[in-house]
Amino acid sequence: MKQKSFEKVTRRAWPSLAVLLGAAVVFPGCKTEQIFVEVPPWEPAPAEAAGFMGYRTSEASNQGETVCGQCHNSKQSAWVLTVHADAWNGLQNSGHAQEFCEGCHTDNQQGSTSVSEGGWLTTADSRYYDVQCENCHGPGETHANNPEASNVPLAPLSVGSDLQLGCGECHAGTHHPYLEQWEESPHSHIVGFASTRDGCNTCHSGQATLVAWGENANYVEKFDSEQLPVVCGVCHDPHGEAVFEGQLRFPANTSQLEGQLCAKCHNRRPEPDPGSSHGLHPHSPESMLLVGSAGWFPPGSDIGKGEIRATHGTENNERFCASCHVVFYEITDPSGEFLLESVGHHFNPIPCTDEQGIPMGFPNECGLSANVRSYQGCVDSGCHSSEQAAASALTAAEARMEFLVEELLELLLIVDPNMEEPGGEIDAANPTFTVAEGAFFNMALAEFGSAEWGTDTVLGSATHNPFLIESLLIASIEAVEDEYAAILPRVSGIDWGEELRLVLEKYAVQ
Numbered sequence: 001m002k003q004k005s006f007e008k009v010t011r012r013a014w015p016s017l018a019v020l021l022g023a024a025v026v027f028p029g030c031k032t033e034q035i036f037v038e039v040p041p042w043e044p045a046p047a048e049a050a051g052f053m054g055y056r057t058s059e060a061s062n063q064g065e066t067v068c069g070q071c072h073n074s075k076q077s078a079w080v081l082t083v084h085a086d087a088w089n090g091l092q093n094s095g096h097a098q099e100f101c102e103g104c105h106t107d108n109q110q111g112s113t114s115v116s117e118g119g120w121l122t123t124a125d126s127r128y129y130d131v132q133c134e135n136c137h138g139p140g141e142t143h144a145n146n147p148e149a150s151n152v153p154l155a156p157l158s159v160g161s162d163l164q165l166g167c168g169e170c171h172a173g174t175h176h177p178y179l180e181q182w183e184e185s186p187h188s189h190i191v192g193f194a195s196t197r198d199g200c201n202t203c204h205s206g207q208a209t210l211v212a213w214g215e216n217a218n219y220v221e222k223f224d225s226e227q228l229p230v231v232c233g234v235c236h237d238p239h240g241e242a243v244f245e246g247q248l249r250f251p252a253n254t255s256q257l258e259g260q261l262c263a264k265c266h267n268r269r270p271e272p273d274p275g276s277s278h279g280l281h282p283h284s285p286e287s288m289l290l291v292g293s294a295g296w297f298p299p300g301s302d303i304g305k306g307e308i309r310a311t312h313g314t315e316n317n318e319r320f321c322a323s324c325h326v327v328f329y330e331i332t333d334p335s336g337e338f339l340l341e342s343v344g345h346h347f348n349p350i351p352c353t354d355e356q357g358i359p360m361g362f363p364n365e366c367g368l369s370a371n372v373r374s375y376q377g378c379v380d381s382g383c384h385s386s387e388q389a390a391a392s393a394l395t396a397a398e399a400r401m402e403f404l405v406e407e408l409l410e411l412l413l414i415v416d417p418n419m420e421e422p423g424g425e426i427d428a429a430n431p432t433f434t435v436a437e438g439a440f441f442n443m444a445l446a447e448f449g450s451a452e453w454g455t456d457t458v459l460g461s462a463t464h465n466p467f468l469i470e471s472l473l474i475a476s477i478e479a480v481e482d483e484y485a486a487i488l489p490r491v492s493g494i495d496w497g498e499e500l501r502l503v504l505e506k507y508a509v510q
Helices: 073-079 083-092 099-104 133-137 141-145 178-183 192-196 206-212 286-290 321-325 376-380 387-415 435-446 459-464 466-483 496-507
Strands: 020-025 033-038 329-332 338-342
Touching (some): 073 133, 286 321, 286 459, 387 466, 435 459, 435 466, 466 496
Antiparallel strands (some): 020 033, 329 338
16 A cells, blocks of 8 residues: 555644644643645545445445545554455455345444444445444545544443444354353453452453553444443454464464463462451462462472473463363254354364254353363364364363362361361451462362353363473372371372372473
């Protein structure tokens, strides 16, 4: 796209401009100033377009020059690099273009709430090819003709399924069921108290998360008292300003947790916090589990943080969290008839499936067999040779974790029969941190996520890093037996020190 002089701005009018647009701009601590921008002319929009302007001319679709972009050039420069900017050609070149698809590949009211029709759907003019600014922001003619007025069209971030709002209006259906799968995911749920509490809201409120991530753009719901969940526009930048795959705001395909998209939130209380009333329970430790740094590391156990990683947490897993949690695959019936293109937006790594094999969202109230769950992500990631192999590995890991949890629980019930109740060795309100509390945290870490899975199993930790959990549980048992030897019988008769040595020899990073 050719560069234009309208990218320049100044404090005073320029002489001999083709078109001048003035806008009052106020910056904190600065005086109001008039900014003038040179804008090439555009063809008037057809009356039946209902205020949609589209590309500057009918021929400009090949150059990516939207009318909006004549002033908002930085947004346009980013947008032209997105799939949205080539949506029309993408459809035509797909080999299965049909007329009913065109509404989601052109500039019209779909995605906005301000009008009921317009753009391509009422004109079939090529200036409305592709998914442009106005799909989300609504028709821009009024604003373009009078930018000084308070008529800036804002885009909604909601993803309602009423075919009237946001991303969900097009990103839905059997070929791209982003909306339907997202609605069955934890990301679509609002935790009321957490969405308004400082510190919690940066992950439990869509608006607060965007602020915490440095996004200050305006949108319809920005100042609403009703909080958004983790909608599409939280993780994906609608303008495509980021350079990451899928228009993500931060990279997902990296094992470096600093700046990794999922780790922005899934990295909370990965180790005991004696200063918190909830500090003996992990909160969202998934990313630290993957890289081997979550948990209480008993002194003298020879387990170093970051030394024990499953394949899931190494650079061999190129997509990191997304390898398991965002899996794309096609489901067909026994005759080969297409049923669904699953897009992994349940964020469910091994989802239960219905009788047709279609993955379902949370909770996961089914067994571990590959006959009732999909282990497709385990195979596609290259970690396991088959779905059955992945199911077998998980079943074995879970059995091992459950055995160790039972062994540790038996000891802790002797040390402190009240467990988390006030008083005794396990008491979050007592500032003195004990061995029993560290061991209790590791037991809770092993069981983390069981409620989301709709089971009492240890699936969450057994999947993220079974080797680390196994090591921490063994080390915790040994630490508890040593610390409280005066009141503990040898429950199992197992030499846990030797057991840990063998585990570390097998799993530790060399």
